[in-house]
Amino acid sequence: MSNQKKRNFQIEAFKHRVVVDPKYADKTWKILEHAIHEIYNHNASGLSFEELYRNAYNMVLHKFGEKLYSGLVSTMTSHLKEISKSIEAAQGDSFLEELNRKWNDHNKALQMIRDILMYMDRTYIPSTHKTPVHELGLNLWRDNIIHSSKIQTRLLNTLLELVHRERTGEVIDRGLMRNIIKMLMDLGSLVYQEDFEKPFLEVSAEFYKVESQEFIECCDCGEYLKKAEKRLNEEIERVTHYLDAKSEVKITNVVEKEMIANHMLSLVHMENSGLVNMLLDDKYEDLGRMYNLFRRVPNGLLTIREVMTSHLRETGKQLVTDPERLKDPVEFVQRLLDEKDKYDSIISLAFSNDKTFQNALNSSFEYFINLNARSPEFISLFVDDKLRKGLKGVSEEDVEVILDKVMMLFRYLQEKDVFEKYYKQHLAKRLLSGKTVSDDAERSLIVKLKTECGYQFTSKLEGMFTDMKTSQDTMQGFYASHPELGDGPTLVVQVLTTGSWPTQPNVTCNLPAEMSALCEKFRSYYLGTHTGRRLSWQTNMGTADVKATFGKGQKHELNVSTFQMCVLMLFNNADRLSYKEIEQATEIPASDLKRCLQSMACVKGKNVLRKEPMSKDIGEEDAFFVNDKFTSKFYKVKIGTVVAQKESEPEKQETRQREEDRKPQIEAAIVRIMKSRRVLDHNNIIAEVTKQLQSRFLANPRRLRNVLSLLLNEISWRGIPLTENCTVILLEGIA
């Protein structure tokens, strides 16, 4: 009974009926396979998307995903093999075109296949970790077409050949090129790199190696650089037209290496056209090109900079040590300024104001300007020249420009205190002789020096200006309080503060009676208004205007020095005076007297005196007369004083003097530093002091040690010797 019941319950038959048609999967796949064929054969218009989509969906739903997927792989593979054959068969130029056409067909087909199999792509593929349809299509294309033995090398060679043809000037189909390269990129960056980029870079390197060798043999440097620049731009353009943007760095690196880095030295030193020639001829364009190209390669700019620096130092050294140049300080400085201007414009026009080049320029100038110990003096003389006469009729802005340039040279000087010394002397002369062209220019330069070196540096120079101003006021006051002095000789006194002005040996003389009386009046006036001061007369620095009448009644106003005035006044009372008599009457020191007589008796055109015997030099036994035959076109005659024979004092003396002058400054710096730091070892003191004094002069380390050890003995501080060269110094109890 129970058995029968069970038999009624025949499950097998029932089960059999629900199982789907065993041929279902094959039938459905056949439909889909046929559709794929039709798609590849451009026959898709007859296909029903809905039906195909539903079929693919059903296959996945009924667990035939695997069959669907593997069917897709084999169908697509066999189509690609067909395609591969037709591409292989393409002749010559049509090869790339055929490849491109088939690639476009494949992409379109792939999109349609993916549409049909969308459900599989979305559900079956992620859960089984298989490759999605689109990617699968690309991979199969890569393996069956691009990597097929008959296509791979041919494709590469065709592409490289096209690039080569373009490099040699032919016009190629860039659109086609771009499509093919784009295909390689679509297949993955690895495909692009391995199948095109790497060999492309190798071939390019070879090409440019050969070409650069040709160029370097037949072109001059400027031409070569032009060609290299053109090639570089061409490659960059090529990348934008049909290569992957990431290739730009790589291909420009190849060109840079082959065309520039490998030939850097031969380019820079190329005979008759290398860097030095470009600098000499101011070839801004070529220099700019060289800068821009060399900047791209390692050590490129360094090479340019080094060659420029050594050239600059060499020419600069020649300039400052050429004995011919030393004869004319103004010309000397002007040359320096011209050289600086030249390189400034090279750096700004060709080297895009590169800071490192500016630094190289500065250090070179600093190097060679200081090779000549007289540079500070010459610069001061240059300023003197400009301020005396050179700036006449020049606009205010131009004056500023010149002064700024001078300041720039001044900055290069290591011995700034030497400059200060000369500058003070030259300024004093300018002020006392009233020769300065523009007060504004003088003051402007002082302000510049002040900003450069600080208040200390210029305080004395400013004192000199103050003295000039107060002297004017004093003279006005003097004449206002002595109205009776209207008729007699006029006295102009400049009261100079001791210390502000360059020290001069105080040489006195006997002034003529009328003058000394006037001087006495002034002395009492001055001391009356300013108590506690001392006046001493610097007769050796004064000038006088003397009205003279000569033999035939010709009248002249003679501009002479105070000494000369004293001598001339003697001839009011005598016709003939011997040297001895003059010396006795005036008490002018012999050397000065001789110079002053010489300039009045022996200089042609200025010889207001006559002397016996006639000779160039003044002897102790000579006698002097008024030269009645003196004539001059001018009413005013400036006599002047012949320049003293150059003091035969050796240069060394001056150097020693300078070192002595520097000692207080060094000491002050040491004390200043020790007050703030308290403990410092020997070497650091030296370093600090050098740094502090840099704005004034370059301290000699040996000299510094000397001063330091002297100071150690003098003041109550403690030096603890550590090792031979190292001492720690403690400052104790100095307020």
Added chain:
Amino acid sequence: MKIPKDRIRFNVGGRIFETTSTTLANAGRNSFFGALFDDNWALKQSINDSNPNSEFYIDRNPDCFGVLLDLLRTGDLHIPSHVPERLLHREASFYGLLNHVRSAKWGSFDGNRLHHSRSVTGRAPGDGTAIRAGPDGGCCVAHGSMVHVYDWMMEEHPPINLDYQRVNDVAWLDSENVILSACERLGRGDGGMGLFSKSTGELRYKFQVCHENQLKSYTAGALSTSSDYRIFSSCKGRSNEYGIGVWDQISGKQIDFFYESPGWSLGDADKLQWLNGSNCLLVATLFPRKDNCYISMLDFREKRMVWSWSDIDAPITVDEKRVRDAIAMEDCNAVCVVNEYEDLGFIDLRMSGGSVRWSSRSRLMKGKMPDEPCYPKLALHEGLLFSSMDDCISVFCGPDWVLTSRFRQLYGGSICDFSIGGDRLFALHSEENVFDIWETPPPPIL
């Protein structure tokens, strides 16, 4: 009247629908409709031009098509009661519109507007261990030695286990992959940590630990992942190799191991939290796993503990406030902790060795504890702080962490764990194997 060119007529399973190609364009290119109207298939042309009354036949369910067409028209999902949800999902999957359905089903997460969506009853024998929300609205639930995985439609996928060892923690790597940490079985080398496929449940990778170039078996505890593709787990090896292991998500290789120092606890940690801003890992070992609580911040770049807190030396007070869960709040430079009475406390992250500043907010609970209490848990989501206690979840807002919402689902007893992710909150109850799904409704019509 002229029929606009744009109009399309469908015959779906015998019923006629008319719509426009602009409506269908909302489906996107990666859908049945997107492909259908692609130029390649040249169907649009043939439908429109040849005969204005021609229709496009689709052999599918018309009811569901209507629902999905409305979804494409309005962006709103309305499922009539006679349409089974599963059927709708099936149809949406056919058309490639499943993601449209998912994003229309619930709104973006707002902790103060949560509604109970449904409760799911599982069939695991023991108490729940952990529940973890997945990035796309699914979740997985660890029970004893098994992990049950649900997608966002709450379809259950094959369960996951690692040698049937007791599961300590689960974490989602992405919407397709789950990591599981399990106890080691003495002498067999089983357990440790494994990576599983969500959809198939297959083990795809087993993470290994090396000590002094020797492979060792281990017990993996709490898990955490970081945005720079690392996995962290607290590990206990047999020869006292305790500490935090670090693996690379892509290669699966162990890249670091931070050994715990004597007198401190890392390998027993209950909770790991990766902090993106400070590039540190918070490691918390809490009572009663150890006698004391240890919270530390590890910086793996410098290989050192940059911040630490412990209650070793804290005086034991009468009411015995022990820290039961901890969470770092980077924006406030604090670690928030909670005790068994759901009192919140804060520890300053800017200095080591600070003490807990308890806010004596809730003393109400005291004295009426349920028979089988679950310790409170904390979670932080978009500036809101969540804490579970008994069968309630409380939401705190603002700089002073004001209690703003509280929601509960009575069935299933106390909440033993909860998790927020994929714009959903999942709460696992300790009894009856039930978990709740809380969602924010889609945005209002106006």
